[in-house]
Amino acid sequence: MKKVNEIQHFLQEQQVDAAFITTPDNVFYLSGFASEPHERLLGVMVFKEAEPFVICPLMEVPDVKAVGWSYEVVGHEDTEDAWEVVLSTVKKREVPLNSIAIEKSHLTVERLERMDEIFDKVQFTNLDDQLNRMRVIKDEEELNNLRKAAELADYAVEVGCREIAEGKTELEILMAIEFEMKKKGVQKMAFDTMVLSGPKTASPHGIPGDRKVQKGDFILFDLGVVYNGYCSDITRTVAFGEPSDEQRKIYETVKLAEQTAVDKVRPGIQAKELDKAARDVISDAGYGEYFTHRLGHGLGISVHEYPSVTGTNDLVLEEGMVFTIEPGIYNPDVTGVRIEDDVVVTADGVEVLTKFPKELKIIEA
Amino acid sequence: MKKVNEIQHFLQEQQVDAAFITTPDNVFYLSGFASEPHERLLGVMVFKEAEPFVICPLMEVPDVKAVGWSYEVVGHEDTEDAWEVVLSTVKKREVPLNSIAIEKSHLTVERLERMDEIFDKVQFTNLDDQLNRMRVIKDEEELNNLRKAAELADYAVEVGCREIAEGKTELEILMAIEFEMKKKGVQKMAFDTMVLSGPKTASPHGIPGDRKVQKGDFILFDLGVVYNGYCSDITRTVAFGEPSDEQRKIYETVKLAEQTAVDKVRPGIQAKELDKAARDVISDAGYGEYFTHRLGHGLGISVHEYPSVTGTNDLVLEEGMVFTIEPGIYNPDVTGVRIEDDVVVTADGVEVLTKFPKELKIIEA
Missing domain, CATH: 3.90.230.10 (Creatinase/methionine aminopeptidase superfamily)
Incomplete structure (x- = not known):
């Protein structure tokens, strides 16, 4: 979970409340979980000061745990609104959420509009540079x-x-x-x-x-x-x-x-x-x-x-x-x-x- | 070019000045040209009242023509800013551009921000429903x-x-x-x-x-x-x-x-x-x-x-x-x-x- 911690440090440094990562490659980079969710929602949410979580299709929950992700995993069913599941999971964290860093070079306009809707008055900042900086240097x-x-x-x-x-x-x-x-x-x-x-x-x-x-x-x-x-x-x-x-x-x-x-x-x-x-x-x-x-x-x-x-x-x-x-x-x-x-x-x-x-x-x- | 014409009719009906389509599947659907451009820009621009064009990496220009795309094809080199090429091609059309329909479920936030920057005071509307309506019915x-x-x-x-x-x-x-x-x-x-x-x-x-x-x-x-x-x-x-x-x-x-x-x-x-x-x-x-x-x-x-x-x-x-x-x-x-x-x-x-x-x-x- 070293890479998730690095994102958390970045959030602390930048005073950004959370980061939401949804591209399969970056989800794999941070969580070790490789999956192509197609249009279904798969993401890693990292907080400045709370436990991160993975959100994924319900049937993949055991697979996320199996690769060694040690924090919370939240599943959503095809009949649910996955964004409502994100929202309720975030709320349980009881931390302020005024800013979220996103992958602007990958996140779709539709998903941004959805996030803008469920998270009231949140500012969106760009996480791309940080992810690039991390991923470009291979350990x-x-x-x-x-x-x-x-x-x-x-x-x-x-x-x-x-x-x-x-x-x-x-x-x-x-x-x-x-x-x-x-x-x-x-x-x-x-x-x-x-x-x-x-x-x-x-x-x-x-x-x-x-x-x-x-x-x-x-x-x-x-x-x-x-x-x-x-x-x-x-x-x-x-x-x-x-x-x-x-x-x-x-x-x-x-x-x-x-x-x-x-x-x-x-x-x-x-x-x-x-x-x-x-x-x-x-x-x-x-x-x-x-x-x-x-x-x-x-x-x-x-x-x-x-x-x-x-x-x-x-x-x-x-x-x-x-x-x-x-x-x-x-x-x-x-x-x-x-x-x-x-x-x-x-x-x-x-x-x-x-x-x-x-x-x-x-x-x- | 029947499908491009259908998009044009939609724009006329909706009074939207243009549509810009960049997902490889939809580009193929409209132009017949199949390609995975990775991070390079590939798109079809359709106008309410002007000739459509395809923008693609320079080396693919002949391939776009070979599949039977009969309108303009504009190539961009890796060293160029592809969006500047889009802008100059659009300008040559000499048509008003106050609104552009985009694929909100696919276009990235970064690309939207770029379009927002190069096209002054443009309103963005959603083309997804129209493309879904077209693609869902197979001929x-x-x-x-x-x-x-x-x-x-x-x-x-x-x-x-x-x-x-x-x-x-x-x-x-x-x-x-x-x-x-x-x-x-x-x-x-x-x-x-x-x-x-x-x-x-x-x-x-x-x-x-x-x-x-x-x-x-x-x-x-x-x-x-x-x-x-x-x-x-x-x-x-x-x-x-x-x-x-x-x-x-x-x-x-x-x-x-x-x-x-x-x-x-x-x-x-x-x-x-x-x-x-x-x-x-x-x-x-x-x-x-x-x-x-x-x-x-x-x-x-x-x-x-x-x-x-x-x-x-x-x-x-x-x-x-x-x-x-x-x-x-x-x-x-x-x-x-x-x-x-x-x-x-x-x-x-x-x-x-x-x-x-x-x-x-x-x-x-």
Whole structure:
């Protein structure tokens, strides 16, 4: 319950009476309880000076207790107004409630209006920055989960490479990867696994399909797993058969751009410097127009989380931050290539979690 | 673009200047463009009296055009403030903008605050009811997608039954199902496939794992696929080996409850009457306390959508509505059983989309 206590300290410091957290990821972060409640209400209420509680669908009450949440758990039935249950639970605390911190980047307008209605004359403040500040710095337990998630992702790429063969479809390769992951105990991929081949590699958000891999293709894997609630996210691009000179040049440019950014990671530099470092390499090689997205994104409980690694983010890196570095070149006339690693900012530099080799791998066709 | 026109007519009728739609499901519904933009801005802006536009990440502009969106598409780069792009695009329309309809049940407080900032003195009204009213009535094209999605779900249960054998784990059965679905061209399951066995069937939201199926188990499948953007959602519970009398009684009670509710479906009755019909059967059999959730939920582009089929929803059913009927009994001392069908309200009754038989299936152990 260390993280709930941290929220409580924040409330005391800021003189805010309570915080109400309802996004599944943050509920998991604070309570250890992972659930996708859909439109049902699931939340953690933390008070400046009272016992916190979890509100959840009635049928999940035992599950919340089972993960070790040691404070009150309040269930609501589908036929009840969950907000009335929140209100009556809050009232029992007998503490003043003039201000509530909320997740403005996630809470819906409808829910805010509902809270505004049930809590008379309450001021709403923003909890996002505090949650971001907490979540962006991973503790050792979180890092271990991320390491393990990355190790599984490395293995998934290995499986994918092994599966490449003339006549196999992207989907067949994809399913072989996911089946092997399930066998390793992975319950959830971090996002839809991507296996793209040939011209489809040039679409940064392409969808795997029935296309059969062919000699001369580049094949792009973008995948990740969830391990103990933490995500990995790796991209590797490999060649099926001998690549052309232009394919090689694109690959080596992306590889250099990626490594250049990775090598710059250390406490004290700004996120945007990483983006620039990679982008400069790609622009200098003449492919600037084909690198159409940001360099990377924060990684943790969510596969895309704070911070965004863009050319405009002047966030100063600190020890314990984890994010992806994933430059790409998408030239529809030649090929797409993306290389992506998950990295941790360490006391004096960088730890790269994903370890699948980045030298151009040529699979015999 | 029929659905965009319908929103425009609504705006004209209500005298609201514009509508801004940002949830991926509604963007797909209106534009045909399916995408998960994560924290990036993706939206459809519709005007009372001007050309609508889609705003999306720059790299997705070609994809929006490819699905047949015939109006303007505006891209924004990661380094730009997407809201400034919205503002400048709106300004070019040269129409008054005093009111904007938004999705209050989805739009975040942060985005509302941003809109409030960029659009000077704009009033925000709620578009949710209109979108619900539109989406809840499925047209023939949508129904065909739902039928096909249900057919694939039927087949998935069949595959699951075939895979049951002494010593196999829940996850192995699950992967065999998903692999077969991919082979059938399914790109996405509608939600995490559930294969639960033995005591785990008594948890309505259990997680499949390494448990090996055993003689005497009930095995519960809850799964669905996405077909052309539309979801199915089926649950069947089967016996592995001869069931006990109490297991049988629970099964037959759920089956009768489910069928009783299905048989009541027709235009003019209220959603809550269905919930009551099923609940009464279960209560009369003495299992009332073990039916801990609502009867069902709307089904379409989202796997859980409007309307909720609860004991308190007095919504009057109309032709073209699609929802699930899924009573369950979760008795931790005996077994859990849930049976779920996807149904359409027809002009004079009901069409059941999911067709896998509901007689208790006993798989030889």
